[in-house]
Amino acid sequence: MDNTIQKGADYQYKSGMTRRDSLKWLSVLSASALVPSLAACGSPKDQTKAIAGHWPDLKLDKIQAKGYGKDPELVNADRMAWPRTLTPAQLTLVAVLSDIIVPRDGAVPSASEVSVPDVVDEWVSAPYDRQQRDRLDILSTLAWIDTEAETRVSKKFA
Amino acid sequence: MKDFDVLVVGSGAGGAMAAYTLTKAGHKVLMLEAGRDYDPTTETPMFNTGADAPLMGAGTVDKDFGFYDATVDGGWTVPGEPYTTGENSEFLWWRARMLGGRTNHWGRFSLRFSEHDFKGKTRDGLGADWPFEYADIAPWYDKTEDLVGVCGTNTGLDDMPDSAEGVLQPPPKARVPELLVSAAAKKLGIATAPMHRAVLTRPKDDRQACFYATPCGRGCSIGAAFQTTTSLIPMARATGKLEIITNAMVSSVDADENGKVNAVTYIDKETQQAVTLSARVVVLAASACESARILLNSKSEKFPMGLANSSGQVGKNIMDSTGASLGAQIPLLEGRPRYNEDGHTANHLFIPWWGHAQHARGELDFPRGYHFEIGSGFRAPGSGAPGNLQGYGKEIADQAKRQYGAYVGLALRGEMLPNAQSYMEIDEKVQDKWGIPVAKFHWAWSKHELKQVEHGLKTAKKILETMGAKFTDPLPSAETAIAKGGQIIHEVGSTRMGASATDSVTNQYGQTWDCDNLFVMDGGVFASNPHKNCTLTIMTLVMRNASWLASQLDKGAL
Numbered sequence: 226m227d228n229t230i231q232k233g234a235d236y237q238y239k240s241g242m243t244r245r246d247s248l249k250w251l252s253v254l255s256a257s258a259l260v261p262s263l264a265a266c267g268s269p270k271d272q273t274k275a276i277a278g279h280w281p282d283l284k285l286d287k288i289q290a291k292g293y294g295k296d297p298e299l300v301n302a303d304r305m306a307w308p309r310t311l312t313p314a315q316l317t318l319v320a321v322l323s324d325i326i327v328p329r330d331g332a333v334p335s336a337s338e339v340s341v342p343d344v345v346d347e348w349v350s351a352p353y354d355r356q357q358r359d360r361l362d363i364l365s366t367l368a369w370i371d372t373e374a375e376t377r378v379s380k381k382f383a
Numbered sequence: 384m385k386d387f388d389v390l391v392v393g394s395g396a397g398g399a400m401a402a403y404t405l406t407k408a409g410h411k412v413l414m415l416e417a418g419r420d421y422d423p424t425t426e427t428p429m430f431n432t433g434a435d436a437p438l439m440g441a442g443t444v445d446k447d448f449g450f451y452d453a454t455v456d457g458g459w460t461v462p463g464e465p466y467t468t469g470e471n472s473e474f475l476w477w478r479a480r481m482l483g484g485r486t487n488h489w490g491r492f493s494l495r496f497s498e499h500d501f502k503g504k505t506r507d508g509l510g511a512d513w514p515f516e517y518a519d520i521a522p523w524y525d526k527t528e529d530l531v532g533v534c535g536t537n538t539g540l541d542d543m544p545d546s547a548e549g550v551l552q553p554p555p556k557a558r559v560p561e562l563l564v565s566a567a568a569k570k571l572g573i574a575t576a577p578m579h580r581a582v583l584t585r586p587k588d589d590r591q592a593c594f595y596a597t598p599c600g601r602g603c604s605i606g607a608a609f610q611t612t613t614s615l616i617p618m619a620r621a622t623g624k625l626e627i628i629t630n631a632m633v634s635s636v637d638a639d640e641n642g643k644v645n646a647v648t649y650i651d652k653e654t655q656q657a658v659t660l661s662a663r664v665v666v667l668a669a670s671a672c673e674s675a676r677i678l679l680n681s682k683s684e685k686f687p688m689g690l691a692n693s694s695g696q697v698g699k700n701i702m703d704s705t706g707a708s709l710g711a712q713i714p715l716l717e718g719r720p721r722y723n724e725d726g727h728t729a730n731h732l733f734i735p736w737w738g739h740a741q742h743a744r745g746e747l748d749f750p751r752g753y754h755f756e757i758g759s760g761f762r763a764p765g766s767g768a769p770g771n772l773q774g775y776g777k778e779i780a781d782q783a784k785r786q787y788g789a790y791v792g793l794a795l796r797g798e799m800l801p802n803a804q805s806y807m808e809i810d811e812k813v814q815d816k817w818g819i820p821v822a823k824f825h826w827a828w829s830k831h832e833l834k835q836v837e838h839g840l841k842t843a844k845k846i847l848e849t850m851g852a853k854f855t856d857p858l859p860s861a862e863t864a865i866a867k868g869g870q871i872i873h874e875v876g877s878t879r880m881g882a883s884a885t886d887s888v889t890n891q892y893g894q895t896w897d898c899d900n901l902f903v904m905d906g907g908v909f910a911s912n913p914h915k916n917c918t919l920t921i922m923t924l925v926m927r928n929a930s931w932l933a934s935q936l937d938k939g940a941l
């Protein structure tokens with residue numbers, strides 16, 4: 226698997242990425258203007274203003290897959306009971322964001338190193354009510370961040 | 384298939400104890416169980432981590448208490464088997480459709496009722512007394528605790544009757560946060576005690592001792608946490624006198640014109656066919672509300688209101704435990720050294736009801752007591768981030784680490800009194816997928832429960848504040864804090880026992896007043912519902928009453 230990261234926007238999350246890979250792109254990322262600008266919009270007042278500007282009004286199709294049912298195999302659980310729905314771009318954005326929240330700290334791996342984006346994908350793709358509500362929130366947030374990044378630095382976030 | 388003495392419906396706490404007691408006494412038993420066969424030795428995900436489960440093991444409508452919870456084909460909903468509720472009534476009904484029923488995943492809290500509990504009406508005029516004394520049942524508690532395997536200690540507290548010497552197994556050591564609760568409660572004049580749990584801390588029969596590492600709600604393949612599928616059912620089978628038919632959903636019990644029960648009809652879930660078996664003696668132990676449902680659905684010319692219902696009490700008097708909880712982050716516990724605090728999953732210490740003297744002095748504005756279960760300790764993380772985490776990067780990681788294991792929750796479990804608004808009937812308009820009319824529940828809490836919960840929340844707050852917790856929000860009202868009817872899963876009373884045929888369904892042996900060869904052996908027979916989790920008493924009553932039934936069979940009296 227080639228996870229070589231070039232400076233710029235072509236980093237792509239792939240599950241099972243190595244520590245070296247994610248360190249590389251994280252350094253790329255923190256060198257960019259995005260992290261400080263995210264910190265700068267931390268005050269709730271700013272956030273409301275920005276959100277009010279262009280909070281996406283997503284119309285999502287209902288997830289049609291079935292759940293795992295009332296008597297699933299427990300000892301060897303099927304982790305792929307429903308298909309995943311995030312696009313590579315969305316997965317990458319989740320990876321970047323989750324590594325901002327939980328970056329590697331010494332020997333403790335970062336969020337993407339322990340496949341958090343895959344878990345988020347499993348979560349938002351699940352056919353249950355709670356996850357479907359979270360799906361709308363999460364996908365809206367991802368879309369908002371991209372538009373916000375575009376307006377600020379004329380570039381998609383990731 | 385006529386070669387049996389007693390037909391038992393259900394394989395949970397009640398049914399399995401009935402089958403065990405009867406087969407040990409030499410009688411042949413046929414057991415009908417609505418759920419599928421279940422083998423904890425191969426099916427329990429003891430060591431799987433959250434990361435191995437869909438959604439990190441989070442609960443869903445398919446698996447309400449988390450992916451790994453042992454419940455099969457049930458939970459708050461059972462597909463194709465709905466129930467309905469009356470106007471303005473909310474009632475939650477937890478069911479399991481598997482061999483062993485809800486014993487595969489119950490909390491295993493096992494506290495004895497006392498003379499005080501059995502005679503509440505004599506004391507305060509409310510509810511109903513039980514038709515026997517504590518002294519009649521104490522030896523049966525000893526035998527049941529010994530067979531089931533209960534850890535705990537004799538405390539001498541007025542709310543906790545002692546077990547006979549040598550019956551209880553040693554309890555595990557208290558956890559650090561529990562010791563802090565204990566110190567805070569003591570300051571307020573409230574004692575803590577080791578929780579009694581149906582968990583082996585020493586090996587017994589073919590069952591091993593707890594190794595303090597895996598969540599008991601998934602089931603316990605080594606048999607340390609009591610469930611009938613690793614104990615009573617295999618032991619009864621070993622006598623060669625128990626036969627079990629699974630996937631057999633009983634729809635009715637038939638009686639002849641003399642009031643003698645003579646047959647049971649069930650739906651074979653595999654073929655969808657109704658099967659009728661003649662039977663000499665029938666024991667219903669399908670769980671309190673299922674047994675009442677079967678009786679109410681067993682109508683005939685002789686029994687137009689349902690079988691064994693000449694008193695009109697079948698389905699009435701349903702009681703759950705009250706429930707409410709309050710918790711807080713305790714700064715004193717933050718950042719303490721890490722060590723394994725798994726223990727036997729549940730609380731090692733709890734707070735028994737301390738208010739007997741206050742009640743006697745008339746100082747309390749609610750009639751019946753409660754206890755607190757303590758939730759605390761370092762636990763395996765689940766799918767959610769606990770606490771109120773803010774920020775990102777190292778800052779948030781440090782917060783999470785500091786806060787880990789420093790949250791303490793107090794869960795109230797209290798006695799509810801029966802009331803005329805809380806009952807079940809048959810909804811004639813709705814049938815389940817087997818064509819059986821479903822239960823319809825009605826529910827209301829009375830001021831007794833609300834006042835009790837109000838007192839409990841204030842007390843919990845005092846204890847937590849004494850431990851250093853700070854509360855900014857005011858306490859919720861009792862109406863919003865109290866759990867929904869059925870939510871604590873201690874529903875009992877739907878076929879209550881009593882001293883007279885006019886106001887109860889069975890006598891003290893669970894024998895229905897109307898049909899002498901029909902018995903109820905589950906929580907339906909409870910005359911009251913003391914705050915001390917019902918199942919130990921269900922099993923104790925069944926051991927006693929099935930022994931009495933065996934003696935009647937031996938005498939040829941039935």
Ligand SMILES: Cc1cc2nc3c(=O)[nH]c(=O)nc-3n(C[C@H](O)[C@H](O)[C@H](O)COP(=O)(O)OP(=O)(O)OC[C@H]3O[C@@H](n4cnc5c(N)ncnc54)[C@H](O)[C@@H]3O)c2cc1C
Nearest residue numbers: 393395396397417484485490491492633670905916917918
């Ligand atoms: C999560 C949880 C935690 C709990 N914690 C505690 C605790 O700590 N302490 C405590 O005392 N209690 C606790 N309980 C309650 C305890 O599980 C029940 O009181 C106990 O299991 C009741 O035993 P039972 O035999 O009446 O019913 P069940 O155990 O429910 O067994 C009834 C069986 O009958 C079968 N059945 C139902 N209808 C039919 C039919 N029509 N035909 C044939 N078979 C039928 C069912 O499939 C089931 O297998 C808890 C319950 C839950 C769910």
Ligand code: SF4
Nearest residue numbers: 593597599603607608
């Ligand atoms: S903690 Fe002990 S009793 Fe509970 S499941 Fe694990 S081994 Fe069994």
